Amino acid sequence: MSTNPTTIKAEAGTPFVEVTRDFDATPAQLFRVQTDPDLVAQWLGPRNLEMRVEEYDVRPGGRYRYIHRDPDGAEYAFRGVFHSVEPETRVIQTFEWEGAPGEVCLERATYEKTDTGVRLHTQSVFPSVEARDAAVQSGMEYGIRDAMDRLAELLAGDRS
Amino acid sequence: MSTNPTTIKAEAGTPFVEVTRDFDATPAQLFRVQTDPDLVAQWLGPRNLEMRVEEYDVRPGGRYRYIHRDPDGAEYAFRGVFHSVEPETRVIQTFEWEGAPGEVCLERATYEKTDTGVRLHTQSVFPSVEARDAAVQSGMEYGIRDAMDRLAELLAGDRS
Numbered sequence: 157m158s159t160n161p162t163t164i165k166a167e168a169g170t171p172f173v174e175v176t177r178d179f180d181a182t183p184a185q186l187f188r189v190q191t192d193p194d195l196v197a198q199w200l201g202p203r204n205l206e207m208r209v210e211e212y213d214v215r216p217g218g219r220y221r222y223i224h225r226d227p228d229g230a231e232y233a234f235r236g237v238f239h240s241v242e243p244e245t246r247v248i249q250t251f252e253w254e255g256a257p258g259e260v261c262l263e264r265a266t267y268e269k270t271d272t273g274v275r276l277h278t279q280s281v282f283p284s285v286e287a288r289d290a291a292v293q294s295g296m297e298y299g300i301r302d303a304m305d306r307l308a309e310l311l312a313g314d315r316s
Numbered sequence: 317m318s319t320n321p322t323t324i325k326a327e328a329g330t331p332f333v334e335v336t337r338d339f340d341a342t343p344a345q346l347f348r349v350q351t352d353p354d355l356v357a358q359w360l361g362p363r364n365l366e367m368r369v370e371e372y373d374v375r376p377g378g379r380y381r382y383i384h385r386d387p388d389g390a391e392y393a394f395r396g397v398f399h400s401v402e403p404e405t406r407v408i409q410t411f412e413w414e415g416a417p418g419e420v421c422l423e424r425a426t427y428e429k430t431d432t433g434v435r436l437h438t439q440s441v442f443p444s445v446e447a448r449d450a451a452v453q454s455g456m457e458y459g460i461r462d463a464m465d466r467l468a469e470l471l472a473g474d475r476s
Contacts, residue, residue, distance in 0.1 A: 237377050237399050261422075
């Protein structure tokens with residue numbers, strides 16, 4: 157469906173997941189939709205889930221928590237803290253699904269200006285290869301592709 | 317020198333470092349020396365470095381920063397945020413040496429009560445195998461052993 161696909165790399169035997177996606181937007185526009193709680197609620201996660209952002213305090217030491225709700229009413233909560241926030245350049249934060257407490261990931265998002273827009277590169281580091289594999293097998297890739305497509309749509313709307 | 321050595325595991329080809337050490341102390345005593353800034357300054361790092369704790373705010377979202385100073389006056393600053401703090405059980409935090417900005421580790425310390433005291437297990441996850449290898453090659457192991465021995469000495473003094 158998308159002519160500008162998301163690249164997802166999850167090399168076997170490593171605890172890493174890397175995602176790359178180009179957007180037809182400025183770094184400032186991308187940073188805004190990635191950090192404004194009202195906008196985050198419109199793209200972060202698969203389309204079939206309701207999203208509720210409880211807290212999204214984007215500053216070093218700031219905390220976030222959001223809840224996904226599926227059509228059957230089951231809820232999945234995620235939380236973390238921001239380690240560093242360099243607007244339009246790099247954001248580093250922790251990430252924990254409350255269903256697996258203590259299995260915390262470190263996530264790094266970097267913004268790279270390109271000729272036509274901005275390239276988002278994210279790296280997730282899991283606490284074990286097994287935890288990474290379990291996340292990939294649970295449908296993580298589908299969720300990421302959906303989220304990246306929704307982010308592109310939101311940015312397209314933002315320009316209009 | 318120590319009859320109760322520190323075990324350090326850094327498996328080749330992984331971004332992990334795991335440290336295990338038994339202490340003749342209670343989980344409460346260990347948690348105190350690991351979280352009270354005045355006590356942290358007395359053990360966290362090799363003996364030959366001066367230690368200055370600028371901030372050590374042990375709560376979810378709390379920040380920390382400390383500086384090591386070598387005999388020649390060179391300073392090395394480290395910083396991070398606490399993701400979760402479960403007293404006497406588990407602490408998860410980020411860790412960054414300011415000399416390599418953006419190369420952030422995730423650290424998890426867990427406390428396990430044993431017949432004779434408490435076992436501390438820490439896991440550090442680096443953002444790449446290369447970053448982990450560079451840290452190990454820079455003398456990380458020496459610093460860890462020194463710190464764990466100093467921690468044991470501090471706990472021994474704490475009991476007297």
